[in-house]
Amino acid sequence: MIERIPILRIGQFLLITIQVDMHDQLAMTLQDDLTLAIEKTGARGVLLDISTLDVVDSFIGRMISNISAVSRLLSAHTVLVGMQPAVAITLVELGLTLPGVHTALNAELGMAMLRRELPEDGVDASGQH
């Protein structure tokens, strides 16, 4: 069985909480699953919670960038929340500054940020508000 990270739907947003050690295969699977989920649900925002992640490498950094870019193409906003200090320092030292990725301190603030961004996108296709 392939290990998967669950993608939860909350209203118009998708919530992904990474609670296990990310390895490369898991990251690839997540990227695939997420794009499918955005397409299927028509989600307008993705909340990526990495507060329990305390080890990152350049691959995971790239994956976060990719997820954000892919979601934007599918017109969903990505907010990365809960990054630990050690992770932030590592990413900076690796030269991965994640330009274009929105960040927030915790899931609550991230959700508020997504809500603020929402009206700009106009009418929601699914009719939900």
Added chain:
Amino acid sequence: MQTTTTILQGGDSLLDDWASELQASGWGGGGKFSGEGWKHQASEFLRALADASRDGLPDLASPHAAPLRNFLETLSRSMAEKGASSSQTATWVFSLKKPLFDRLNQAIPDDARRLGNEIWSANELIDRLGLFTVATFQKTREEIIRRQQEEMLELSTPVVKLWEGVLALPMIGTLDSARTQIVMESLLQRIVETGSEIAIIDITGVPTVDTLVAQHLLKTVTAIRLMGADCIISGIRPQIAQTIVHLGIDLQGISTKATLADALTLALKRSGYTVSTKASAS
């Protein structure tokens, strides 16, 4: 070698001569180390040396010279802590040469060859003792310096809360890689703990900004942004602003303010607070 050993066992008269020799060399350091305390130490040192040289001249590395080693370590440590110079510490041991050689001269009046040998081995012994003392002295000084550096690091990185959701970090002193690392870590940690969305880095107390310092600042700002908080740099003095421009450092995308007050105003505005005086509010 016998004669040197015998003299070292001899005791008190050697101590008196050594004392006057030290006095003559102006060792007292303006009364800083004179008095009965050091005389007591000197006699203790001679006793340890006598003990160690009972079976011939001592080898400092050997186990039965351990008391002698310990004594010299304690002595040079206390000298370092009292602020003696390294030459003072060395002189303390080296000044034993003259009284010792005088006694060798008296003991072997007519055999020049033997006298030469004896003096050479005594000289070697005292040199080794002296070098060992100075090495320990140096080590102690380095320990003191390291401890002070660590204390300074702790002192100079306070993260203060200015307002609900606003942290400030007043930086003081030159920024090097090690310090920036600690500053960055403690600031990021506090951001997580307090959930503050805005951090102000105040560089009023940073004397110079070069490309390296700017790079460290940029890294910190990026790390703060990655965590989901905002960063404002304040306290950029006119000369520093000019330097930054001359060096071609790109601080675009980072909010910079001249004073901490301006930065706080901006932070409050961003978090939705308004500050007004009583008169204008009514």
